[in-house]
Every structure is written in structure tokens, then in C-alpha cells.
Amino acid sequence: MDGAVLLACLSLLAVDGDTFKCDGESMRPMGDGAPHVSGFDTPEIWTRKCQKELELARKAKKRLQDLLNTAGVEVWDSGERDKTETKRRLVWVVLPGGRTAGSILIEEGHARIWKPKHKNNWCG
Numbered sequence: 001m002d003g004a005v006l007l008a009c010l011s012l013l014a015v016d017g018d019t020f021k022c023d024g025e026s027m028r029p030m031g032d033g034a035p036h037v038s039g040f041d042t043p044e045i046w047t048r049k050c051q052k053e054l055e056l057a058r059k060a061k062k063r064l065q066d067l068l069n070t071a072g073v074e075v076w077d078s079g080e081r082d083k084t085e086t087k088r089r090l091v092w093v094v095l096p097g098g099r100t101a102g103s104i105l106i107e108e109g110h111a112r113i114w115k116p117k118h119k120n121n122w123c124g
Helices: 050-067 101-107
Strands: 005-008 012-016 021-022 025-029 040-042 073-083 089-094 112-114
Touching: 012 050, 021 050, 025 040, 040 101, 050 101, 089 101
Parallel strands: 025 089
Antiparallel strands: 005 073, 012 021, 021 025, 040 112, 073 089
16 A cells, blocks of 8 residues: 555445445545455346345445444545546545455455456356
């Protein structure tokens, strides 16, 4: 997290398992990853491919919201943006004790590791 900047967010709201809003601005947490190199991926709510993916996505979203509600949670801006249409900030969500929200979601089975050009299948 060299060069990262701590953001002050009055409101943190999960959009899905791997997107949240900080005071209305969409952000993409990277877990323990690095911008454009690695991170985590969760099932999709809006572009789901099956009912199972939707159910998993809702659980991932709820768990991310629980983590965002943790007292003392910090959002660190990497200074980079993702390559989506909305150009979300790429950030680290760090909980007290130093673990990232992404590492917890992966450990609990709500997310999988993400790398460029890799697509996770949540329906199989």
C-alpha cells in the first residue's frame, strides 16, 4: 500500500460483493491485491448467469456490508482506477488488525481470487 491515501467516508454502502460506495462514489476493493494485477471477484447481482449466482451474490453483498460496518474500518485509495465504464477507484478496505475485506471474503467462500482476463464461473 505504498503511496496509498486514507479516505474519509461518512457513508459506506455495498453495491454488490466487490463494489461499494463511499459517500456516493463507486469504489472497487482489491483485497490483498495490486491495481490491475490481482484482487478478488464475487458473483454478480446485476449480470448474473443463473439463480445460484444471484443467491451467492446476495450473500457476498451482505457480508461486504457487514465488514464495511465494522468500527475502525479504513478505506485506502491506491491512486488507480479500474477499466470499467465508471472508472471506479481501486482501494483497499482494511479492518482493525490489518486484514482486508477481500481476504476475509475469499477465506469465507464469498469471493475468489481475481487476475486479469480470468472469469469465475459461479453457476457450475
